Amino acid sequence: MPPGLEVFRPRELLGRSILVVDDERSLRRQLTRDLDALGYRALEADSPAAARQAVESEAVDAVILDLFLEGEDDGFQLLTWIRERRPEMPVSVLSAARTASAHIRRAYELGASSYFVKGNIPLAHLYSDLAARMLDASRSATP
Numbered sequence: 001m002p003p004g005l006e007v008f009r010p011r012e013l014l015g016r017s018i019l020v021v022d023d024e025r026s027l028r029r030q031l032t033r034d035l036d037a038l039g040y041r042a043l044e045a046d047s048p049a050a051a052r053q054a055v056e057s058e059a060v061d062a063v064i065l066d067l068f069l070e071g072e073d074d075g076f077q078l079l080t081w082i083r084e085r086r087p088e089m090p091v092s093v094l095s096a097a098r099t100a101s102a103h104i105r106r107a108y109e110l111g112a113s114s115y116f117v118k119g120n121i122p123l124a125h126l127y128s129d130l131a132a133r134m135l136d137a138s139r140s141a142t143p
Contacts, residue, residue, distance in 0.1 A: 007038060008128035010135055014039035017059055018130065021051040021078065022066040022094070027118070031064060031094075034123060048078040055082060062090040062134050064126070066118075067107060076110060083111040088141060090133035094118055094126060 018040050022028040028044050035042035043058055045051035048069055054060060063082060067075030075095070082091055090113040095103070104115050113133045116126050 006128075007124045008131050009038050009040075010131060012138070013061075013131055013134050015041060016061040016134060017041045017043055019043045019045060019051060019054050019058070019060045019063045021045045021048075021063060021069065021075075023047065023069050024066070031123070034127065038127060048074045048081075051078055052081060055085065060086075060089065062092070062130055062137075064092050064094050064130065065112075067093055067095040067103060076106060079107065079110045079112060087111070088137050090114075090130060090137055092116065092126060092130045092133070 018035050020028050020031045020035070020042060021044075022031070023046050025046070028046065032042035032044050043054050043060065045054050051063075055063075065075055065079060067079070069075050069078070075093075079091060079093075082089065091111065093107050093112045093115045095107075095115070096118055107115055114129050116129075
């Protein structure tokens with residue numbers, strides 16, 4: 001993490017699993033390194049198939065998702081699949097700057113928790129937003 005950027009990370013979330021789904025290897029690795037350094041258990045997937053397997057076989061608490069994976073709509077299909085199985089799980093989209101407003105709207109309609117454009121925000125903002133959404137989800141699940 002760049003010095004001087006504070007990240008919101010409540011103690012009760014440390015050790016939780018976050019799945020990073022991106023076909024861009026260097027960014028996927030950067031995200032998983034950062035998440036591990038922040039005290040999370042980072043998992044990674046480079047395709048929708050690998051992401052589905054991780055969600056089915058691992059205790060995934062949240063997802064960072066690129067929408068453009070191996071074809072125009074695969075990230076959208078994966079988001080729909082996740083929402084059908086885990087509607088409470090936070091899914092933050094981190095996608096390319098070429099994304100049109102129609103894609104952003106569609107992601108929210110399909111259940112994205114938040115949407116960030118690659119390269120336009122410090123990653124600390126993404127991590128803090130995801131932590132807040134994970135905290136809200138865990139509090140909502142507690143009776």
